[in-house]
Amino acid sequence: MTLPGPFGTPGRRGAVALAAAALGVLAVAVLGAGLARAGTGELRIPAAGTTTLLRLLLLAGLAVAVGELAGRRIAGEGPLPRPLAAPGALLAAGAAAGLLLLLAAVSGLSLPVVYGLREGRLLLVTANACLLAAVCAASRRPGLAALPLAAAIAAEALRAHPETAGFGVGTALTVVHLTAASLWTGTLLYVLRVLRPRGRGGRAVLLRYARMAACAYAALAATGTVSTLRRLPPEMVFATAYGRVLLVKLALFGGASLLALAARSRLRSGADAAPPARVELAVLAVVVALSALLTVVPDPHWLRH
Template sequence: MSLMRPTADAGGGDGSASREDGAAGPAATAPARAARRGFTRAVAVLVLVTVAGLMSMLGPRAALDGTGEAAAPGAGGTALLRTVLFAALCVPAGELFAARLVRRLPGAPLSTPRSWAPWAAAAGCVAALGLASVVATGNLVPADIADIDVGGLYETRDGRLALLEVDAFVAAGLCALSRRPATQVWPLAAIAVAEALRAHPPTEHSPLVGSGLTFLHVMCASLWAGGLLYVLRTLHHWRGTRGEHPLEASAALLGLYARVAAVPLAALTATGLCSTLRRMPPETVLEQLTTTAYGRALLAKVLLVVVVAALALVARVRLSRASDPLTACSPARAEVVVLGLVVAVSAVLTTLPVPIRW
């Protein structure tokens, strides 16, 4: 009788199979977890877009309720279009800003997320065309294409500014698709200038001062919101790359953004305060914050900005004190969500009657 060593199939088959199943278990569940996270993010984005859209469309009516002020025709639709326009300005401006921060990091991964700038430019162009059609019908919602007087846009100041925004978004999209996407900065600046001039007509007291404050306000808000969005997208992209997770580079990028973003936040606060005092004298601010539609929307925006600042502070504390600095990503994501709501409320403000100074 010969002695034979039992083969893996004969004696150890069950043990090896169980070990293989145990090893394959976590690997098999990893794609499922990734799919669940992707689904959760998609739902969160959909909810944010829906809430922002509803705030834009219903915000003017809610703010005007009980004030005795008249609403502009189609104020909800106009606010929705301007929300899209503001968001389309934030995305590419923030990408340029945050991409510059990434290049300043020594040893940072070379790969970066795909740019959303071309899509943002397309959405902004559509929104600008919609706003131009409103201007072409005398600031009324067109009931038919025949109501739109395209030639009349060249004859009015608001019409020329609306056309400038359309052309600037087209130029920004072409620049984003070119080999030198950094050239987007010029058409994006033109859009901010057009918005600043539109918000302060020549009949206003010191319109150039008001336009300058609005230009700085819009640009700082775009850099802050769009920059944070791109930073978070970059961290997620680096986490999905092969090889060792660039923990140090991710924490360094988030910390660098937190330090640099303090400048736009300070400028945003200063320009917003100055613009408010120009339109509402100090002795009437508290009263108009609750009795006028503009004041109510402004109060809602201020409260949201306070929430954003608190979330930014929490993220900064976690960056400096937590054992894992990337736990700061959670409040940073919430900050982006609230900033999206701030954009919607800012769009609502543009459709409300300006308070009367007395």
């Protein structure tokens, strides 16, 4: 018996989860910033919807590329799905380039001037690193893409912490957090795609993924907690758009955690773990969208100064 792929027809629940995830991602990108800042008194962010969408595509592209590199290592012998690391890296590169152009349009500055800005330089590094990662992923040695992908993640972490001049604690936490998130989400996507050609024979791959995902989950939870405590004062949780988005993200993160536990339980009992894993992936897609939104709403760090 062959298990259907993550975008096949595993059942009504899977289709509903996929549709709900698509609607959730679209709602976050289009309406998220406005809904989150309602009543907070924070200024409207120019082109918030477009920025969120481009950030989402950037994070999604990184997750696909990073997840495939890790997934190929745990897939073992057997048929593999069509590679998506190169398209994923190209998607991230295009999104970074789009953000660069959007920055120039919103600021009213020319591209040469934007290239001289800190954020402009970091976006340029991200775009070029992802482009190089796509070339490496499409070559005979796709593992070489790990280096430029690491550079892209480091550039994104530096961009997320404009208050620091160098590679500080907050930046290091973001590097680990973004890497762990990409591994959890991207590798799950790849493993579910592996199930399609392998059917029941893919159970061993799911078991190996579960062990890796446990480490990624621990790193994600630890770095997320520490970063939140450093960045968001308790009194600003409900009073800021950042705090409100974070609360929704944490709720969905908890839901994805329960689904991951359900999939692990089914694996141990010998049952089909793919259905809860597919729903988990759908929830994680919305979590990634909320992570993109967190990079767009006003940073509460500046409200303390």
